[in-house]
Amino acid sequence: MKPFGRVVICGVGLIGGSFALALKARGLVREVVGIGRTTASLERARELGVIDRFATDWATALDGAELVLLAMPVGQMLGVMQAMAPHLGPDTLVTDAGSTKRDVIEAIYSNLKSHLEQVVPAHPIAGAEKSGPDAARADLYAGRKVVITPLSENRPEAVARVREAWAATGASLHDMSPQEHDRVFAAVSHLPHLLAFALVHEIAGRANAEQLFGFAAGGFRDFTRIASSHPEMWRDISVANRHALLAELDTYITELAWIRALLSQGDGDSLLKLFSEARDAREAWLAGRFDA
Amino acid sequence: MKPFGRVVICGVGLIGGSFALALKARGLVREVVGIGRTTASLERARELGVIDRFATDWATALDGAELVLLAMPVGQMLGVMQAMAPHLGPDTLVTDAGSTKRDVIEAIYSNLKSHLEQVVPAHPIAGAEKSGPDAARADLYAGRKVVITPLSENRPEAVARVREAWAATGASLHDMSPQEHDRVFAAVSHLPHLLAFALVHEIAGRANAEQLFGFAAGGFRDFTRIASSHPEMWRDISVANRHALLAELDTYITELAWIRALLSQGDGDSLLKLFSEARDAREAWLAGRFDA
Structure with missing residues (x-):
């Protein structure tokens, strides 16, 4: 070229x-x-x-x-x-x-x-x-x-x-298309960033934050890695894509409400099924089965 | 010894x-x-x-x-x-x-x-x-x-x-104490696992899951790493510690509801403050300022 x-x-x-x-x-x-x-x-x-x-x-x-x-x-x-x-x-x-x-x-x-x-x-x-x-x-x-x-x-x-x-x-x-782009990235990028920022922010605001962070380990570190992202960049993304992001957030809160119900009923079978399906999907993704 | x-x-x-x-x-x-x-x-x-x-x-x-x-x-x-x-x-x-x-x-x-x-x-x-x-x-x-x-x-x-x-x-x-243990780990370990399983499960169930996973990148990979955890182990933990975990889930859903309000109002200043506080807290944690 x-x-x-x-x-x-x-x-x-x-x-x-x-x-x-x-x-x-x-x-x-x-x-x-x-x-x-x-x-x-x-x-x-x-x-x-x-x-x-x-x-x-x-x-x-x-x-x-x-x-x-x-x-x-x-x-x-x-x-x-x-x-x-x-x-x-x-x-x-x-x-x-x-x-x-x-x-x-x-x-x-x-x-x-x-x-x-x-x-x-x-x-x-x-x-x-x-x-x-x-x-x-x-x-x-x-x-x-x-x-x-x-x-x-x-x-x-x-x-x-x-x-x-x-x-x-x-x-x-x-x-x-720009619409498709914004919907796809709201789901797989913008929402996870929001969720990670939310968790760290929520824990940091507690009276026993020091104790909680003191016992946070590798799982927490990886889950929250994206909460170390550039705050201004993510403020801009969140505001710019807020319509798609709100839709994703609502879908996710609905999923959490369902999991909340399973938990409060002590429904181990359904939780096991959910966790297994999630792990299987993630392993398939890592194995390249969803490559575009 | x-x-x-x-x-x-x-x-x-x-x-x-x-x-x-x-x-x-x-x-x-x-x-x-x-x-x-x-x-x-x-x-x-x-x-x-x-x-x-x-x-x-x-x-x-x-x-x-x-x-x-x-x-x-x-x-x-x-x-x-x-x-x-x-x-x-x-x-x-x-x-x-x-x-x-x-x-x-x-x-x-x-x-x-x-x-x-x-x-x-x-x-x-x-x-x-x-x-x-x-x-x-x-x-x-x-x-x-x-x-x-x-x-x-x-x-x-x-x-x-x-x-x-x-x-x-x-x-x-x-x-x-066992009570303190279970509350601390509900916050910094059990809840993040549940959130990661939830996100992967929710995305995997969509009609365009293949496209979504196809554009998921490094942030998604780290955020969801713990969704590759042992499903049976996490079923047991979730059920065993469900009271503390439900309390954590409710606190987190409240945080998300607040963020939802900021987003729908397009309140960039408050989002920036939240993201910055989260990043600062995480960086302080990584720097060892919360070591027990």
């Missing part, structure tokens, strides 16, 4: 930084320019070689850019799009790494409406509780999935080129 | 097998005798050197035994105690590894009531989703905690000797 010329990364943390490093590792980019909210992060990213230089305004950043990746928490998409729109030339492609797609696409329609041909939304499935430029690594996306939710207005060549960029990170590509 | 003579392990899986291997690795046991439900497991344990020989009846198993460890799922405690009681001599100590303590102690009072001086209940905090003799290892308890819930009827020398055995596995020892 033809290497990219200048690539602009807005948000040089785990997600944006790893995208840059993946292209760099394969010699597929001439120059990476960073832009973002905090100069300290940009300086750190340059120091680490994640970016080659950084810009502090969009006019400079976008000058001669072939591709822009928007890799900030989704709550910042709207403001960033407003700021970049006046400087975005017709030959610069844009993609994003937002964890939700309906709200990002709404922001595109409101703020980049003269650029719909060239903006191709995406979501790489590669979360990690670490964040910031120091967490970035060239192989973050290797073997992972990237969901692409193209707009009907996208130029086919724009979609093809953005796909090339994501594929170059080592990820496999999957097309979805 | 003085090595143990003959140690009997009832249930030669992860928990019982690792106890045996730990004593063996330190040369602290003359002979380990296994007993249990399935001959295949006993044969496998002997093959692996986890036990030296096995017995198929309690009279043989208990003959000349210094210490018995009951390491079966808690639902089997009552039946096992009934079977062993007639053959239990006054000089044989008994401990257990049951994940719940109130029900095990009730079973002791009903079935080993002439032996209360010599039966010292315990719970090693060392779960793992693996089970069976092949999962056993000498270092499972190293650096872990063991909770001891002595009976007021226990002989001090019996408690001291059982403490020696558990300490020899490399674990640190912590005394608690």
Whole structure:
């Protein structure tokens, strides 16, 4: 594939930084320019070689850019799009790494409406509780999935080129509608994050929190790992995808109410069946039987 | 410390097998005798050197035994105690590894009531989703905690000797009342297991389960790791500790209802505060600030 010329990364943390490093590792980019909210992060990213230089305004950043990746928490998409729109030339492609797609696409329609041909939304499935430029690594996306939710207005060549960029990170590509994307990730990602935050928060607020944490072990550690995730990012995701997330939360609370009934009746047989079905499903998943 | 003579392990899986291997690795046991439900497991344990020989009846198993460890799922405690009681001599100590303590102690009072001086209940905090003799290892308890819930009827020398055995596995020892034990573990262990089983079960039952699992990633994998736990063991724990577990479940459902309200109001500030507090508490825990 033809290497990219200048690539602009807005948000040089785990997600944006790893995208840059993946292209760099394969010699597929001439120059990476960073832009973002905090100069300290940009300086750190340059120091680490994640970016080659950084810009502090969009006019400079976008000058001669072939591709822009928007890799900030989704709550910042709207403001960033407003700021970049006046400087975005017709030959610069844009993609994003937002964890939700309906709200990002709404922001595109409101703020980049003269650029719909060239903006191709995406979501790489590669979360990690670490964040910031120091967490970035060239192989973050290797073997992972990237969901692409193209707009009907996208130029086919724009979609093809953005796909090339994501594929170059080592990820496999999957097309979805934004609605389907947001429902799927509400179930398998956003809800589990909410549940983990909820458990840790609830325990931390108790008078005997110290004793409880003192006896928490490996199961608790793994169950709550995602409660160490970036709070602002998850605030944005939760608010942006709240309709799908509320539906998932209600479904889950209904499941808990059913389990509550089994427990209070001491119905060991039904609990055993439920636990066994869960374990079997999880083992089948781990064995790759549900690979998309 | 003085090595143990003959140690009997009832249930030669992860928990019982690792106890045996730990004593063996330190040369602290003359002979380990296994007993249990399935001959295949006993044969496998002997093959692996986890036990030296096995017995198929309690009279043989208990003959000349210094210490018995009951390491079966808690639902089997009552039946096992009934079977062993007639053959239990006054000089044989008994401990257990049951994940719940109130029900095990009730079973002791009903079935080993002439032996209360010599039966010292315990719970090693060392779960793992693996089970069976092949999962056993000498270092499972190293650096872990063991909770001891002595009976007021226990002989001090019996408690001291059982403490020696558990300490020899490399674990640190912590005394608690059985009620306190069951409340603490309902919160930090039993509830998280129930929540993980619930999520996997709920998703596995959907028409698009295949798609959902297909896009589940690392966060989901860690969050649900404990849903690969032994279903029978967790059925027994859930039923045995259902009163404390129901209280925990209700507290958690209340927390979810509150989060639901924040979500439906789109209250990003409160969600951010909640997520940040959860992350901070978890990081403090990981940093060892809550070590008992």
